[in-house]
Amino acid sequence: MLFEALTLQLGYNATLVAIGAMLLGISAGATGTFLFLRKRALVSDAISHATLPGIGLAFIVMVWLGMDGRSLPGLLIGSALSAWIGLLCVQWLTGGTRLSEDSAIGAVLSVFFGAGIVLLTVIQGMSAGRQAGLDSLLLGSTAGMLFSDAVLIAGGGALVLMLTLLLRRPMSLVAFDSDFAAASGLNVQRIDLATMGLVLAVTVVGLKIVGLILIVALLIIPPVTARFWTERTEHVWLIAGALGGASGYIGAAISASAPALPTGPIIVLVAFAFFAVSLLFSPARGVLSSVLRHRQYQRRVHLRQGLLALAQGQPIYEGYTLRLLQREGLARPDGVATGDGQARAAKALLDEKRWEILRGLQAHEATAARYDGLTGLETILTEDQLRDLDTRIAAPREIAP
Amino acid sequence: MTALNLATQNGLRPEAAEIATSPLAIRGLTVSYGEKPAIFSVDMTIRPGSMTAIIGPNGAGKSTLLKAALGIIRPLSGQTTVFGRPLDTQRARIAYVPQRASVDWDFPTTVLDVVLMGLYRELGLLRLVRSSHRKTAIDALQRVGMADFADRQIGQLSGGQQQRVFLARALAQGADLYLLDEPFAGVDAATEKAIIAVLKSLKAVGKTVVAVHHDLATVEQYFDHAFLINVRPVAEGTVAEAFTAESLQAAYGGRLATAQIDRLSQAG
Secondary structure (H helix, E strand, C coil), rough: HHHHHHCCCCCCHHHHHHHHHHHHHHHHHHHHHHHHHHHCCHHHHHHHHHHHHHHHHHHHHHHHCCCCCCHHHHHHHHHHHHHHHHHHHHHHHHHCCCCCCCHHHHHCCCCCCCCHHHHHHHHHHHCCCCCCCHHHHHHHCCCCCHHHHHHHHHHHHHHHHHHHHHHHHHHHHHHHHHHHHCCCCCCCHHHHHHHHHHHHHHHHCCEEECCHHHHHHHHHHHHHHHHCCCCHHHHHHHHHHHHHHHHHHHHHHHHHCCCCCCCCCCCHHHHHHHHHHHHCCCCCCCHHHHHHHHHHHHHHHHHHHHHHHHHCCCCCCCCCHHHHHHHHHCCCCCCCCCCCHHHHHHHHHHHHHHHHHHHCCCHHHHCCCCCCCCCHHHCCHHHHHHHHHHHHHHCCCCCCC | CHHHHHHHCCCCCCCHHHHHHHHHEEEEEEEECCCEEEEEEEEEEEEEEECCCCCCCCCCCCHHHHHHCCCCCCCEEEEEEEEEEEHHHHCCCEECCCCHHHHCCCCCHHHHHHHHHHHHHHHHHCCCCCHHHHHHHHHHHHHHHHHHCCCCCCHHHHHHHHHHHHHHHHCCCCCEEEEECCCCCCCCHHHHHHHHHHHHHHHCCEEEEEEEEHHHHHHHHCCEEEEEECCEEEEEEEHHCCCHHHHHHHHHHHHCHHCCCHHHCCCC
């Protein structure tokens, strides 16, 4: 069943939803990247919750005008307007009062969401509202999606993606160094507003599929995941777009493969799966690799300390050091160096002496900065330089076992 | 000076003529956070081709002065002219080096990409980064001794290296006026030497350099002009004119021991 869903063989509606969700995911991932880099991820939460009163009001107005209150374009326009007002409230509370942005977000988010819920309750009591199903916009629902809805979502997603790509340069510049951007003549406030406008557009477009409560996840999780795999802005948004698209597609397919699986939450869980894998296994920034790196570093430190102790005939107290030396065949269980161990120990001590001399020499200032107690000097200096250093070592170079 | 003569010939008052030729002229600049002014009614006229140190105690408004002059923060009052023209028409001739600590160095970007940001005005929204742009950036990195680091992630740099990358970004802009906010803060001795050498080479080709500076001991060695500020402007002129015992006393008040002031002002 899942295989059929993933290969778009599950019928017209499921195919429509999967493609729409994929486009939404791509644009959410790419747009969310700049929100994430600007460190204003939570503003999107305020924006999305602020859509709710607009949805309610749009429904009431459309019913008043004798139209179908459930018409998606109408609902999206209403939600965009109220989200925009919510965004302006956050901006004003942050810039015009002493409130910090997180408090402003908290205030706007809860007040707008509360007002929206009240409106939905009112609508439930209206005769036209019984079957409105507006609460499906909270968590997204794709059952009975119309072709025109899918076109709207796909087209909206594509438009947002294009605008994001167009503005990516100023948005990254502002995100990295807003003072420099301002000095270069960029209007930082306007760029920020544009970023938020794009986020708002993604939110509104995503209402039908992901719902307003979880859209923030689709904006933030993909760029955070992408960050584990690259150190370049250009690659962050590319990877985030790809991950968002994959999450949308796979999530929609999974939810179509079984009855009553909600689309939005499944998409978010798929995105989270990518995140979890990256968090654990990313080679540069992942948890596993950093644990391994730390272990390896610890091992090198112990080995070096052990060798230096052997060279100077000092006792080794730490069990781990001793075990390491034994495992490498450098020492016997009683802590006495083997032949191999003696040679390595002498070399380590010589290296230590060389470093000691070098770090006192002005001419080697740049090299001295690379001292970490582990790196062998012979990997950094030339033969001649080493010989020069050795002539400065007054102490005898032969180390007795 | 021909521009100055020209301006006087056109019947401008001497002060107006000075403003018309100054790379950075500020009049009546006031910035306030809340109701307490950070800088109050500051006039400053930077001489063409000079190297000016902006000096003052902590909280004197040195960084604020630069930011407000560039419109990075909105002043309460006052105006800036750059080369005698409105600021916004002259952005391409200004290079600004913010404080190193003002950005997040874990940002996903490379040294080369940071320097390429200096070419933003040229690249705009869509123009592709060509090899000529890359060459400009690499050349700028070369001048600060960081060309080998072009592909590094910026988080791997030391403080001094970060500062040099910021300077390279400014150099890539090819500006005529360089404004630096505490370029020597928290950098190693080698970097300080490298930076001052670059700044002096800029001055040598007629560029103007203005830097917020916190180390009073090196003012005379590094700069030829000084601007002392403590919320209000205190003194302005060549280092010999402005960097005196009286003006230091006025700017720093009780914060510097008299003996220190004597030592500093006698050195010159």
